[in-house]
Amino acid sequence: MSSYLEANARERLHAVLDAGSFTEFLPPELRIVSPHLGQLDAPVSFDDGIAIGAARLFGEPVLVAAQEGGFMGGAVGEVHGAKLTGLLQRALLDRPYAVLLLLESGGVRLHEANAGLIAVSEVMRALLDVRTAGIPVIALVGGSNGCFGGMGIVACCANAIVMSEEGRLAMSGPEVIETANGVEEFDSRDRALVWRTTGGKHRYLLGDCQLLVADHSDAFRQAALDLAQECHANAGEIALTLEALEAEQHFLQDRVDAFGAAADPLDIWQKIGIADAANLPMLEADAFVAATAQLRRRP
Amino acid sequence: MDWITLAAQLFPGGHTIVEQDNFLTGTAQVDGVTVSIIGSSGHAPIGVEIALMQAQTILTTLRNFPQRPIVILVDTQGQRLRHRDEMLGINSYMAHLGKCIALARSSGYKIIGLVYDQALSGGFITSGLMADACYALPGATIRVMGLPAMARITKVPLERLTELAKSNPVFAPGPVNYLQMGGIEAIWDGDLAVQLAQALQDANPVDRRSAAGLQRGGRSQALPVAQAVRANDSPA
DSSP states (O other): OTTTTTHHHHHHHHHSSSOOOOOEEEEGGOOOOOTTTTGGTOOOOTTTTTTEEEEEEEEEEEEEEEEEETTTGGGGHHHHHHHHHHHHHHHHHHOSSHHHHHHHEOOBBBHHHHHHHHHHHHHHHHHHHOOOOOOOOHHHHHHHHOOOOHHHHHHHHHSEEEEEEBBBBBBSOOHHHHHHOOOTTTTOHHHHHHHHBHHHHHHHHSSSEEEEEEEHHHHHHHHHHHHHHHHTTTTGGGSSHHHHHHHHHHHHHHHHHHTTOOOOHHHHHHHTTTTTGGGGGOOHHHHHHHHTTTTSSOO | OOHHHHHHOTTOOOBBEEEEEEEEEEEEETEEEEEEEEEEEEEEEEEEHHHHHHHHHHHHHHHHOOOTOOEEEEEEEEEOOHHHHHHHTTTHHHHHHHHHHHHHTTTTEEEEEEEEEEEHHHHHHHHGGGGGGGEOOOEHHHHHHHHHHOOOOOOOHHHHHHHHHHHHHTTSSSSHHHHHSSSSSOOSSOHHHHHHHHHHHHHHOOHHHHHHHHHHTSSSSSHHHHHHHHSSSSOO
């Protein structure tokens, strides 16, 4: 199987990492399940919807986590979050070449809401500690459930994000916004609008993701290596610095100043200077990158 | 509690806090020491603008006032639920705020969060929950979302969720449950100024929340699972 979108978490791990190199921590046979789901008569999963472990990427040692969108949308509960936090804390001991996060999540698992919310914050702090230790964290976003809620924030805490055009990265899902503020605010059934707003191409044009690739596991594999190598080439930028965050502040302020009055992502693409903005959704990933790489915003 | 009453009780030594469009900023005196304040009021929905203003205050403190402690006053209904914010990439803005707080902490600044009214989901994890420790007032509301909305999404009947919420801190809103889960360090009662001064004294950059959750009986798995991953072992 070559589609990253259609693969499950374990298939992605095998396709993205060196063949046969993945060793799982707390594998399903240990049956580490959520202590909360049973009380709600909700099904459990023996990996709680996330596989974590050590592997190699083009020979380099990495630690890696893959969220399983097929189990409760990849949502974060107490055990799911603790596996992720533990993996990040382990990176401080193992000092891998990089930590790869194959993210697919609707955010906090509402069945264990409070535990999930605190867990996401623990993941954020652990992730930033990994960066402070000089180890790059790379996020891969290309699953069918997208990367939303707290995990949409976690992704933006990584050094770099690679997305496919089918990947989606945002905070509140369109259904949540529609429920809160009406269909005029955000029509969740308008798939083209949802895609324009949260999809990989828009995030690439705004500078929120660093690489855009076709929906192919080999493309994600190569992009993960490229981004990790780029981080090591600029090793001083792996950890947070005041200068980098001041630059990010200006970058994000400029975005609001330039595009804050736009009503639709299409308006933004036109303002960026893309000649045939309306046709962007039709372009294949490579042709899209070729057409926009010089125009897109970047920090 | 409104922020003006709160500020008077927290900072009897004086403060310069101003509120503009639900964004709080300024300085205050705690035990004779100047601290930077960021926060929000009026159950503010946190959109891209307010996240940027909070981040800017943190960065200004880092740039101009070495080691000046930071206090985050939390009152938010969560992230702003608008198409515009999503289009602009609100998750990047919230992550940016979280990163600014994290940089301050890793640079040795003491940072305390206080939920004085409401704290919900995205507005909370990138503010109070990124501090060294977060505290709450007894009357505060803390939650991911309300039980009726939770029932709709999880398809678990509201009656059952309401019943479970009585005994299980995982579902139920409120500071007592967040205390039990380790997300909140303590609930303040009595002299707020004394407790803030003490909290700044005790501030510690190490994340102790999963250990607190285990000790207080609210989260039995978070610490053992993370420890097992670090050791590649099965949880105790």
